[in-house]
Amino acid sequence: xxxxxxxxDRVVIRFxxxxxxxxxxxxxxxxxxxxxxxxxISTLPNFPAEIRAPAGTLPGVSSFQVxxxxxxxxxxxxxxxxxxxxxxxxxxxxxxxxxRGADIIVNTDEFTKRxxxxxxxxxxxxxxxxxxxxxxHPVALTSMTVGALAEQDVSKKDAERAKNMFALGLLxxxxxxxxxxxxxxxxxxxxxxxxxxxANVAAFKAGWNFGETTEDFSVRYEVKPAKxxxxxxxxxxxxxxxxxxxxxxxxxxxxxxxxxxxxITPASDILHELSKHxxxxxxxxxxxxxxxxxxxxxxxxxxxxxGVTTTSGPGVALKGETISLAVALELPLVIVDVQRxxxxxxxxxKTEQAxxxxxxxxxxxxxxxxxxxxxxPSDCFHAALEAARIALTYRTPVxxxxxxxxxxxxxxxxxxxxxxxxDLRVEFxxxxxxxxxxxxxxxxxxxxxxxxxWAVPGTPGLEHRIGGLEKADKTGDISxxxxxxxxxxxxxxxRIEAIPVPDVAVEDPDGxxxxxxxxxxxxxxxIGAACRALxxxxxxxxxxxxxxxxxxxxxLGAVLRSYDRVVxxxxxxxxxxxxxxxxxxxxxxxxxxxxxxxxxxAELETMLEEVLKxx
Amino acid sequence: xxxxxxxxLTAKDFKSxxxxxxxxxxxxxxxxxxxxxxxxxxNIPRENTVFVSGIGCSSRFPYYMNTYGMHSIHGRAPAxxxxxxxxxxxxxxxxxxxxxxxxxxxxxxxxxxxxxxVNLKILLFNNRIYGLTKGQYSPTSEVGKITKSTPVxxxxxxxxxLSLALGAEATFVGRTIDSDRKHLQSVLRAAAEHEGSAFVExxxxxxxxxxxxxxxxxxxxxxxxxxIRLEHGQPITFGKDGQFCVVHPPxxxxxxxxxxxxxxxxxxxxxxxxxxxxxxxxxxxxxxGFDLRNTPIGVFRSVRRPSYDSVVQSxxxxxxxxxTETPEEQLAALLNSxxxxxxx
Numbered sequence: 001x002x003x004x005x006x007x008x009d010r011v012v013i014r015f016x017x018x019x020x021x022x023x024x025x026x027x028x029x030x031x032x033x034x035x036x037x038x039x040x041i042s043t044l045p046n047f048p049a050e051i052r053a054p055a056g057t058l059p060g061v062s063s064f065q066v067x068x069x070x071x072x073x074x075x076x077x078x079x080x081x082x083x084x085x086x087x088x089x090x091x092x093x094x095x096x097x098x099x100r101g102a103d104i105i106v107n108t109d110e111f112t113k114r115x116x117x118x119x120x121x122x123x124x125x126x127x128x129x130x131x132x133x134x135x136x137h138p139v140a141l142t143s144m145t146v147g148a149l150a151e152q153d154v155s156k157k158d159a160e161r162a163k164n165m166f167a168l169g170l171l172x173x174x175x176x177x178x179x180x181x182x183x184x185x186x187x188x189x190x191x192x193x194x195x196x197x198x199a200n201v202a203a204f205k206a207g208w209n210f211g212e213t214t215e216d217f218s219v220r221y222e223v224k225p226a227k228x229x230x231x232x233x234x235x236x237x238x239x240x241x242x243x244x245x246x247x248x249x250x251x252x253x254x255x256x257x258x259x260x261x262x263x264i265t266p267a268s269d270i271l272h273e274l275s276k277h278x279x280x281x282x283x284x285x286x287x288x289x290x291x292x293x294x295x296x297x298x299x300x301x302x303x304x305x306x307g308v309t310t311t312s313g314p315g316v317a318l319k320g321e322t323i324s325l326a327v328a329l330e331l332p333l334v335i336v337d338v339q340r341x342x343x344x345x346x347x348x349x350k351t352e353q354a355x356x357x358x359x360x361x362x363x364x365x366x367x368x369x370x371x372x373x374x375x376x377p378s379d380c381f382h383a384a385l386e387a388a389r390i391a392l393t394y395r396t397p398v399x400x401x402x403x404x405x406x407x408x409x410x411x412x413x414x415x416x417x418x419x420x421x422x423d424l425r426v427e428f429x430x431x432x433x434x435x436x437x438x439x440x441x442x443x444x445x446x447x448x449x450x451x452x453x454w455a456v457p458g459t460p461g462l463e464h465r466i467g468g469l470e471k472a473d474k475t476g477d478i479s480x481x482x483x484x485x486x487x488x489x490x491x492x493x494x495r496i497e498a499i500p501v502p503d504v505a506v507e508d509p510d511g512x513x514x515x516x517x518x519x520x521x522x523x524x525x526x527i528g529a530a531c532r533a534l535x536x537x538x539x540x541x542x543x544x545x546x547x548x549x550x551x552x553x554x555x556l557g558a559v560l561r562s563y564d565r566v567v568x569x570x571x572x573x574x575x576x577x578x579x580x581x582x583x584x585x586x587x588x589x590x591x592x593x594x595x596x597x598x599x600x601x602a603e604l605e606t607m608l609e610e611v612l613k614x615x
Numbered sequence: 616x617x618x619x620x621x622x623x624l625t626a627k628d629f630k631s632x633x634x635x636x637x638x639x640x641x642x643x644x645x646x647x648x649x650x651x652x653x654x655x656x657x658n659i660p661r662e663n664t665v666f667v668s669g670i671g672c673s674s675r676f677p678y679y680m681n682t683y684g685m686h687s688i689h690g691r692a693p694a695x696x697x698x699x700x701x702x703x704x705x706x707x708x709x710x711x712x713x714x715x716x717x718x719x720x721x722x723x724x725x726x727x728x729x730x731x732x733v734n735l736k737i738l739l740f741n742n743r744i745y746g747l748t749k750g751q752y753s754p755t756s757e758v759g760k761i762t763k764s765t766p767v768x769x770x771x772x773x774x775x776x777l778s779l780a781l782g783a784e785a786t787f788v789g790r791t792i793d794s795d796r797k798h799l800q801s802v803l804r805a806a807a808e809h810e811g812s813a814f815v816e817x818x819x820x821x822x823x824x825x826x827x828x829x830x831x832x833x834x835x836x837x838x839x840x841x842x843i844r845l846e847h848g849q850p851i852t853f854g855k856d857g858q859f860c861v862v863h864p865p866x867x868x869x870x871x872x873x874x875x876x877x878x879x880x881x882x883x884x885x886x887x888x889x890x891x892x893x894x895x896x897x898x899x900x901x902x903x904g905f906d907l908r909n910t911p912i913g914v915f916r917s918v919r920r921p922s923y924d925s926v927v928q929s930x931x932x933x934x935x936x937x938x939t940e941t942p943e944e945q946l947a948a949l950l951n952s953x954x955x956x957x958x959x
């Protein structure tokens with residue numbers, strides 16, 4: 001019997017299970033299939049820091065949410081329309097996020113007395129009234145997978161582990177996803193164990209066929225491709241995009257990239273990715289600690305490489321002294337901070353924007369650096385190039401503030417034409433620069449950029465010494481002269497302040513908004529979605545988003561003052577708002593939340609509606 | 616490879632225009648002069664030589680050398696020098712450090728540079744005191760040291776720098792003395808020839824805060840009886856009249872000093888710096904007593920192991936050898952890899 005097909009404009013699915021159930025992989029594959037179809041996509045992985053928390057417990061739940069639509073979307077979605085719950089813990093941990101009427105697909109095999117007790121269910125929620133109002137689809141996922149693989153040459157354990165592919169097959173059928181890429185993926189992933197390729201493919205197909213035949217699923221859904229600019233796309237996470245941006249910076253500058261890094265969540269994937277690109281002359285060094293990581297990167301910069309270090313907040317704290325040295329040495333250096341919830345170890349796999357103060361001010365002495373923040377996963381590519389451009393042109397450390405939300409989230413990325421990427425070529429000093437024609441002055445500045453010459457070791461005739469001691473203007477000799485120190489401190493500050501950055505753009509389609517929402521970094525998506533929703537209801541609101549946090553765009557003050565109210569939502573306790581109030585004397589309203597999760601568009605919409613009422 | 620051109624450099628070429636500002640009488644002057652005199656021998660262009668230092672009296676060293684140089688931050692010189700050396704294998708990179716810089720705040724970077732066998736020549740000026748901060752005890756000060764920060768004597772046991780370096784898998788370990796220019800240069804020569812990390816401890820007198828710390832090793836009256844001058848391939852005997860020798864007693868774990876007269880010649884240890892087992896060099900490093908008797912100087916250990924730099928560079932070279940496209944073409948291919956789709 002052929003099933004009814006219903007058209008939808010958008011769907012949010014959350015795959016949830018135990019951290020050993022392969023939910024990240026399942027979500028990833030579903031996303032890839034969806035991308036192939038041409039929907040716009042946004043994803044949100046959410047997993048515990050523990051690699052294998054005790055099986056079946058609430059802390060061990062790992063989930064992956066994917067939002068796809070036939071129009072352009074900005075967030076991974078506030079509330080799932082569909083929850084796939086692989087066990088009672090996954091159901092319990094996610095149920096509160098589900099609106100009534102949502103579909104819940106549960107793996108009934110895991111709803112045993114023992115598993116129910118582990119999460120505090122006194123009775124089975126599949127049998128009592130817990131799930132009243134939801135469309136529950138009980139599926140014996142594990143046993144059906146094992147049954148489907150009875151003829152396969154795999155152990156019972158391997159057969160059980162393939163249940164995520166059964167779930168993926170079922171969901172792929174429900175939403176009419178093309179699955180060829182998943183089959184290819186399985187062949188690649190298990191290339192060395194053909195029996196596992198066969199088992200996983202069989203599990204996937206069993207799931208698909210189950211959807212096709214069972215009476216329980218009477219409707220299939222379709223989401224038409226979104227209208228997106230023409231070109232070639234791939235789905236990309238922020239960490240992957242950032243890594244590719246650094247590789248691109250090496251190509252466009254003609255310099256070798258040197259990454260010094262110490263493993264830390266959620267930044268380690270950048271180290272993993274860059275270690276694969278030796279063909280581009282990218283060197284990666286897993287250092288003994290965070291301090292050595294940035295030290296080695298700075299040493300490489302001194303030698304003429306693009307020095308990069310990647311870390312998260314606790315690592316930036318350790319690198320502070322070396323960042324100050326780089327400020328004094330005036331050498332290029334890119335410091336990537338993939339922010340996570342702090343302080344201290346905090347919640348390493350959860351997101352936050354609370355390192356802004358540290359990036360702007362967290363060093364000894366007057367040690368200004370440039371700070372930029374990507375607004376979305378694919379923007380990480382361009383932000384990395386921009387960080388490299390500033391570092392190389394102005395010979396300064398640049399802090400790139402990503403966060404766990406953009407780092408692990410993904411979206412379609414319109415692949416740029418390589419020739420259109422910024423030209424980052426630099427000129428090393430090769431000859432004496434003093435008026436006498438024979439002396440080299442390592443701190444004689446370019447009048448345009450205020451940058452000093454980059455004279456790398458190996459250049460004959462330019463031998464010179466640099467260091468952390470205060471240097472005399474021009475000569476770079478050690479100097480304790482009071483007027484010189486005052487001059488050098490002010491010059492280093494002026495150098496950063498004078499970096500030209502693009503004006504901040506304001507999105508106010510009708511031009512009649514009186515309230516401006518100002519954001520930075522990863523909050524772009526939820527703020528944008530909330531503003532759109534308000535405008536659709538006839539409520540005018542303007543949005544401006546800061547990519548450059550130091551220096552700030554020249555027009556920012558004028559923009560802020562042209563609105564009656566400025567609202568600044570941040571995943572911290574008001575760090576940007578504090579800066580804005582101090583710098584521009586604007587009475588900005590903060591909206592702050594530090595739950596380790598991104599804002600939902602709905603909560604921002606509600607909050608902004610209140611602000612609009614009171615203008 | 617073509618014959619290297621003789622550069623005809625002199626000690627003067629290695630003197631920078633900066634006024635040397637150590638305390639009058641500091642042992643650092645002698646080390647600086649010895650190194651400036653020694654550098655021309657290497658026939659390395661000045662522009663290809665880099666001195667990197669941390670913080671402390673000894674770390675002012677790079678300012679006085681007319682080469683490239685960086686005076687960095689406390690303890691971090693080995694880390695910074697590692698990034699430089701690995702990315703620039705054409706350079707000769709030297710680290711100048713002190714007992715506080717290398718063994719206290721920078722201990723971690725030192726041991727990891729040695730374990731990796733980064734191609735660095737690490738010169739540790741050991742004066743057993745903090746000089747720049749005006750006289751606190753250091754991690755090589757003897758137990759009970761009375762200083763400004765330990766008015767009733769320090770409570771913690773010191774490091775033996777050579778034992779530490781050997782424990783950290785160092786492939787080259789040596790010791791010398793600031794006042795013996797000829798010996799100092801001989802150890803530097805061996806260090807410079809070594810591929811990988813070369814760790815050289817230089818006993819250096821701080822005449823302000825720890826004067827005479829190594830006096831027994833310097834005074835003509837005592838030095839011959841205190842110092843063991845290690846010579847590769849030679850039996851280890853010492854003393855004014857060669858009256859002492861070093862043996863490996865059967866059943867013992869280490870080395871011991873005996874009287875030569877009562878020791879059969881075949882029992883005297885013949886020094887071999889190339890012994891693979893670091894236990895031998897370690898045993899040598901344990902010979903000195905608290906009174907500095909039986910202090911070996913010279914090259915303790917010199918073994919071959921691929922340097923970190925060479926392994927990293929060969930991985931890069933292997934990867935690049937497969938490349939046929941331009942970097943831009945490579946980048947375009949990389950960006951377009953994975954599951955892509957096209958919207959027309």
